[in-house]
Amino acid sequence: MTAIQKLGLGVVLTFLAFSCEDFVPVPKPRAYPRVIFPEKKYQPFDESYCRFSFEMPQYARIEQDTTYFDKRPDSDCWFNMNVPALNAQIHCSYYPVTGRQRFDELVQDAFTMAQKHNIKANYIEEIPVHRTADRVHGIIFNIEGATASSYQFFVTDSTKNFLRGALYFHTQSRPDSIAPVLNFMRQDIDKMVATLKWSDE
Secondary structure (H helix, E strand, O other): OOHHHHHHHHHHHHHHHHHHHHOOOOOOOOOOOOOOOOOOOEEEEOOOOOOEEEEEEOOOEEEEOOOEOOEOOOOOOEEEEEEHHHOEEEEEEEEEOOOHHHHHHHHHHHHHHHHHHHHOEEEEEEEEEEEHHHOEEEEEEEEEEOOOOOEEEEEEOOOOEEEEEEEEEOOOOOHHHHHHHHHHHHHHHHHHHHHOEEOOO
C-alpha cells in the first residue's frame, strides 16, 4: 500500500470514528396491524328463543349458547354475537325475573362481574341507562385497562326480564393497540342497548 493510500485510509477511518460518536439510535415507533373495519350497517335481532329485539350489526353472527360449564344455561336465550373480522364476541345471557329477591341477586351479580376486573382496571365508568317508555333500565360498565372484558352492561324492566352482556376479544393485544377496535365495538353495544325492546307483552 502506497503512502497516499495509507493517508487516504487513515482519513476515512478517522471520519468514520467521529461519525459513530455522533450516532444516536432512535427506536422505531411501535407498529400495529392494520384493521379493516366493516361498514356500519344494522339489522333486526329477532331470534325466536329470546323475548326481546334490538338492532345488531350485519357483520355479526348469532350463535345460541346451549352449554354453561357442562350444564344447560338458566335460559334458552343465551347467545354469542360473534364478529369474526375483528376477533370480537359479545356474550349475552338472559334471565327471567321471578321476584324481588331474584332481581336483586341478578343486579348484584352484574356489579360483581364488572368489579372482578378491578385488579387490572385503571378505571370503571358506570353509564346509566334509562328509557322509561320502553321499560329499559340498567348500566353500561366502561372498564379502562388491560382487562378480559372492557365493556359490559345489564338492562332490565325490573319485573320480568334481565339481560347481561360482555364484550371479549380473542387476542392478547395490548389495550392501546386494540383501542380502535374496542371503540368500534362499543358503538355496536350502545346501538344494541339503545334499540332494545322487550317482546313479552
